[in-house]
């Protein structure tokens with residue numbers, strides 16, 4: 001079992017910097033013009049996993065961005081993934 | 092430190108990368124067939140690529156003292172075209188006897204489409220009929236969970252497939268459990284942004300143990316780090332991992348899996 005102080009010594013500053021980056025990213029999105037975007041909706045939903053107080057936050061964040069359906073799609077119209085599921089109508 | 096790079100697209104890398112890997116302790120590289128970053132226009136493009144993987148690249152790696160192994164397939168990104176896929180599948184047996192071929196890979200899914208599934212099933216059949224190991228690419232980002240589930244179901248539905256002879260690559264926190272629970276091997280790809288970071292990979296090892304699991308750089312023509320595996324090993328050390336456990340994950344485990352192919356020779360491990 002890892003020592004909590006040691007884990008914080010190793011990773012606290014890095015995580016702190018990333019958290020401030022996320023805050024700044026959200027401020028940047030808010031300042032920008034434009035409407036809703038499914039990627040940002042998924043992002044905000046994923047943030048809830050951080051406050052859950054439960055283990056497997058990383059897995060929950062990944063699931064928040066994931067296609068929840070189980071059937072193959074009719075045809076691939078693009079090769080790329082964008083990082084968030086656009087919804088059944090737009091997939 | 093000694094390690095094996097089990098997933099590196101070396102045709103896209105420079106000789107400087109080979110040199111850096113050898114100096115960092117790399118003892119062997121394994122190179123799955125993949126997408127070139129653009130669609131090949133015909134089966135002839137794949138023929139040339141398979142020649143490169145089985146003849147030219149082993150010579151290039153040998154200049155740095157590295158044994159080079161490979162895997163053959165048409166990758167899922169080019170599997171929407173069923174006619175092309177069938178043509179490529181038809182030439183693979185011609186190369187399967189090459190001394191550095193370990194199996195069929197990296198097969199799998201990209202956008203989880205019906206045609207991709209059909210081509211995946213044909214590759215599984217090809218591997219099963221020829222007693223080949225399988226290396227699987229799981230989809231990216233939002234498509235990974237669903238694609239991993241579909242791939243595992245396709246593998247399990249062929250009774251000839253033994254899970255311990257298949258490695259499911261690019262697992263993350265939301266897919267590693269289903270892969271290991273079904274008896275497959277799991278690969279963690281260390282990418283700066285889109286797959287697993289070193290720290291998350293080490294977390295996964297802490298949570299799931301170090302059996303049937305390896306780490307790779309999947310270095311290719313995109314943003315990737317050929318020395319990602321030794322860097323992760325360094326981070327394991329920093330976190331206080333036992334040296335024997337580090338050696339197991341980055342060296343012994345790849346040997347254990349690949350030794351299931353008679354073509355693989357365990358390196359001296361100096």
Ligand SMILES: [Zn+2]
Nearest residue numbers: 123125197309
């Ligand atoms: Zn790859």
